[in-house]
Amino acid sequence: MTSQPCHDSLHNIQPHPFWQDTVAPAPTASSLAGSLECDLAIVGGGFTGLWTALLARRRSPTLNITIIEARRCGGEASGRNGGFCAPSISHGVSNALKRWPQEAEKLIRLGRQNLDELAADLQHFGMQVEFEREGKLNVASQPWQIDGLRSMQRNYARFGIECEWFEGSELARKLDSPLYGAGVFEPNYALLNPAKMAAELRRVCLAQGIRLFEQSPVLELMEGKNLLRLRTADGDMSAGHVALATNIAPPLLGHLASSVIPVYDYTLVSEPLSDAQLTAIGWTGRYGIADSGNQFHYLRKTADNRILWGGFDAIYHFGGRRDEALTQRPESFNRLAEQFRQAFPSLREVRFSHAWGGIIDTSARTTMFTGCAMQGRVAYALGFTGQGVSASRFAALNMLDLLAGERTERTELLMTSKAPFRFPPEPLRFAGVKMAQRSLAREDRDGHRDLLLKTFDAFGIGFDS
Numbered sequence: 460m461t462s463q464p465c466h467d468s469l470h471n472i473q474p475h476p477f478w479q480d481t482v483a484p485a486p487t488a489s490s491l492a493g494s495l496e497c498d499l500a501i502v503g504g505g506f507t508g509l510w511t512a513l514l515a516r517r518r519s520p521t522l523n524i525t526i527i528e529a530r531r532c533g534g535e536a537s538g539r540n541g542g543f544c545a546p547s548i549s550h551g552v553s554n555a556l557k558r559w560p561q562e563a564e565k566l567i568r569l570g571r572q573n574l575d576e577l578a579a580d581l582q583h584f585g586m587q588v589e590f591e592r593e594g595k596l597n598v599a600s601q602p603w604q605i606d607g608l609r610s611m612q613r614n615y616a617r618f619g620i621e622c623e624w625f626e627g628s629e630l631a632r633k634l635d636s637p638l639y640g641a642g643v644f645e646p647n648y649a650l651l652n653p654a655k656m657a658a659e660l661r662r663v664c665l666a667q668g669i670r671l672f673e674q675s676p677v678l679e680l681m682e683g684k685n686l687l688r689l690r691t692a693d694g695d696m697s698a699g700h701v702a703l704a705t706n707i708a709p710p711l712l713g714h715l716a717s718s719v720i721p722v723y724d725y726t727l728v729s730e731p732l733s734d735a736q737l738t739a740i741g742w743t744g745r746y747g748i749a750d751s752g753n754q755f756h757y758l759r760k761t762a763d764n765r766i767l768w769g770g771f772d773a774i775y776h777f778g779g780r781r782d783e784a785l786t787q788r789p790e791s792f793n794r795l796a797e798q799f800r801q802a803f804p805s806l807r808e809v810r811f812s813h814a815w816g817g818i819i820d821t822s823a824r825t826t827m828f829t830g831c832a833m834q835g836r837v838a839y840a841l842g843f844t845g846q847g848v849s850a851s852r853f854a855a856l857n858m859l860d861l862l863a864g865e866r867t868e869r870t871e872l873l874m875t876s877k878a879p880f881r882f883p884p885e886p887l888r889f890a891g892v893k894m895a896q897r898s899l900a901r902e903d904r905d906g907h908r909d910l911l912l913k914t915f916d917a918f919g920i921g922f923d924s
């Protein structure tokens with residue numbers, strides 16, 4: 460992997476997303492060359508761009524739709540994530556209540572509706588993505604985290620969301636670990652295989668007559684009198700409308716550059732576990748699990764009973780550096796491997812087969828936002844902050860509403876329509892992120908929320924992954 464000493468469970472690791480190995484590669488689409496025209500051009504072929512294309516087709520069977528992707532569809536965050544598919548568009552119920560108390564009920568309802576509709580779309584289009592709606596167990600290790608879970612349980616009760624409290628031997632039958640003292644199980648939560656999700660969305664888009672160009676980074680977006688123009692190295696596309704679904708790549712609209720920062724998140728996947736190994740840790744169901752620190756882990760099973768174990772480190776590089784090489788970070792992999800052993804001592808012989816990282820598009824509000832430019836002919840959606848698997852579908856609908864000039868319940872949300880707090884320029888940005896991370900780590904150790912975090916709270920600023 461690199462020269463850094465590696466944890467004994469990480470020898471012979473494959474340095475790429477496990478999910479890639481579960482999908483038969485489709486031939487790459489041709490790149491954009493020459494001058495072409497369409498009604499709707501979508502820049503970016505991750506979940507957001509692919510959903511935008513598919514849902515635009517549903518609204519208009521005759522619209523001429525084109526996706527332009529810089530590399531391969533699903534090659535970035537959409538093919539590298541944990542596959543937790545939340546019934547939420549607001550990074551959870553507590554976040555909705557904290558930041559938008561006046562519209563929390565609406566956000567919660569729309570999030571649950573979005574997951575229902577996503578499940579229905581999978582069925583309607585015959586997309587095979589290992590979708591499992593088996594729930595999620597939220598576990599806590601420290602007394603103040605257990606208090607946090609109690610508050611989560613109260614919030615769920617307030618909005619009629621089904622959940623169940625576990626502790627002691629009851630918890631051990633759901634997850635047996637010396638670290639965790641309590642858990643809240645929410646049955647309405649799904650998991651999927653993200654690489655299959657991207658591949659299936661791509662397949663269905665092509666089957667629906669949507670044109671796709673890959674290996675075609677858009678270099679510039681220009682406003683013409685009648686049409687917008689997207690320029691690539693070898694061609695250009697004129698379009699009536701443009702949806703920007705470029706996530707954390709340097710944005711084509713310069714004013715968005717300080718609204719999100721790239722934060723690297725890392726993941727390990729183990730070799731397949733036997734039933735006996737899984738029974739030894741009480742994890743016999745197919746539900747996903749997450750712990751409750753500011754620096755949290757997420758874990759789930761793959762279809763062949765490997766454990767995916769990710770999270771904790773959230774690395775921001777000075778100047779917002781983005782580089783493929785940064786998706787491999789032995790220090791983070793070693794830490795994750797060691798923390799896995801602490802969580803599950805009986806699995807100390809388990810080896811990991813895959814290790815990778817990806818970029819989280821972190822907004823200071825921890826939720827996505829949308830907006831328009833160029834007289835309403837361009838829409839954008841970004842800032843998912845680690846919860847975009849389901850929210851990307853909602854963002855797609857929101858962009859289509861905006862491009863149609865329609866005022867809908869989606870477009871009127873404060874969460875989506877109000878721009879988030881902008882990150883300050885460097886070197887202040889780097890210093891601010893480091894200070895916030897130190898405070899968050901301290902809070903994880905002693906439960907004390909310091910003045911810096913309280914000040915951020917007062918301004919509605921958050922840092923998460």
Ligand SMILES: Cc1cc2nc3c(=O)[nH]c(=O)nc-3n(C[C@H](O)[C@H](O)[C@H](O)COP(=O)(O)OP(=O)(O)OC[C@H]3O[C@@H](n4cnc5c(N)ncnc54)[C@H](O)[C@@H]3O)c2cc1C
Nearest residue numbers: 503505506507529537540541543677706708817846847848
């Ligand atoms: C390690 C990791 C774990 C995560 N885990 C979860 C999880 O469990 N649950 C969850 O809900 N979310 C999770 N997320 C977040 C989730 O993956 C993202 O929010 C979601 O995939 C965003 O989709 P997207 O289409 O907006 O972005 P992307 O998948 O990043 O797609 C954007 C696309 O735009 C293309 N592009 C960029 N610029 C240009 C350009 N100029 N021209 C042409 N194309 C361009 C890129 O090549 C890319 O393919 C995780 C993210 C990471 C990195």
